[in-house]
Amino acid sequence: MEFYGERIDVLGSGSYGKVHLVKIMSLDLSFGHLIAEKSCEEEIADSLVKEKEILDQFNGSPHIIQSHGCSTRIDYETKVFSLFLELANGGSLLDLMADYGGKIPEQHVKSYVEMILKGLVEIDSRGLVHSDLKPANILVFHQGDSVGTLNSGQSDERKMVLGSKPPGCVNR
Structure with missing residues (x-):
C-alpha cells in the first residue's frame, strides 16, 4: 500500500x-x-x-x-x-485502568475479558502464541460499531484489540 x-x-x-x-x-x-x-x-x-x-x-x-x-x-x-x-485511539488497557484509578469496574471486566479471549483464540487458531500479554499490549478503540464493542457506561463505546510488540507472537 x-x-x-x-x-x-x-x-x-x-x-x-x-x-x-x-x-x-x-x-x-x-x-x-x-x-x-x-x-x-x-x-x-x-x-x-x-x-x-x-x-x-x-x-x-x-x-x-x-x-x-x-x-x-x-x-x-x-x-x-x-x-x-x-490507530488505537483509546490507548492501551493499562491507560484505561489508569482512567479508572487503577481498577476497572467489575461490571465491565467480563466484556473486556471476552474480547481479549476472542483475540487469543484467533492467535491460537493460526498456531501462534502471544508471548507478551500484558495490559500495555492490549489496545482499546473508541467507536460506535456494535461488533466487539462494550458499552462502558460512558459517552463512548470501546473494543479491545490485541496488539503485539516484538516478540509478541511466536510459533508454537
Whole structure:
C-alpha cells in the first residue's frame, strides 16, 4: 500500500524505535485518516518485519490490530523501516485502568475479558502464541460499531484489540 502522510506527534518510543501519529494525505487510505507509524533503523528492523508478517495473517480480524503496510525511506542519511498500523485511539488497557484509578469496574471486566479471549483464540487458531500479554499490549478503540464493542457506561463505546510488540507472537 502506498500513501503519503504527515507525522503529527510521537505516541511512544522503546528499544526498537518510535511510534508516531500520522495523518494520511493521499492514495489508498482516506484523506485525513489517522494511523500509527512504528519505525526504526532498517538494520535493526527484523522484529518489525516479523511483526508485519504475523499481522498480515490476521487481515480483517476485528480482534487483532491491523497493518496498513510498510515502507523504507532515507531519513537524515539513515535508512528507516516503518510499519503502518491501525490507530488505537483509546490507548492501551493499562491507560484505561489508569482512567479508572487503577481498577476497572467489575461490571465491565467480563466484556473486556471476552474480547481479549476472542483475540487469543484467533492467535491460537493460526498456531501462534502471544508471548507478551500484558495490559500495555492490549489496545482499546473508541467507536460506535456494535461488533466487539462494550458499552462502558460512558459517552463512548470501546473494543479491545490485541496488539503485539516484538516478540509478541511466536510459533508454537
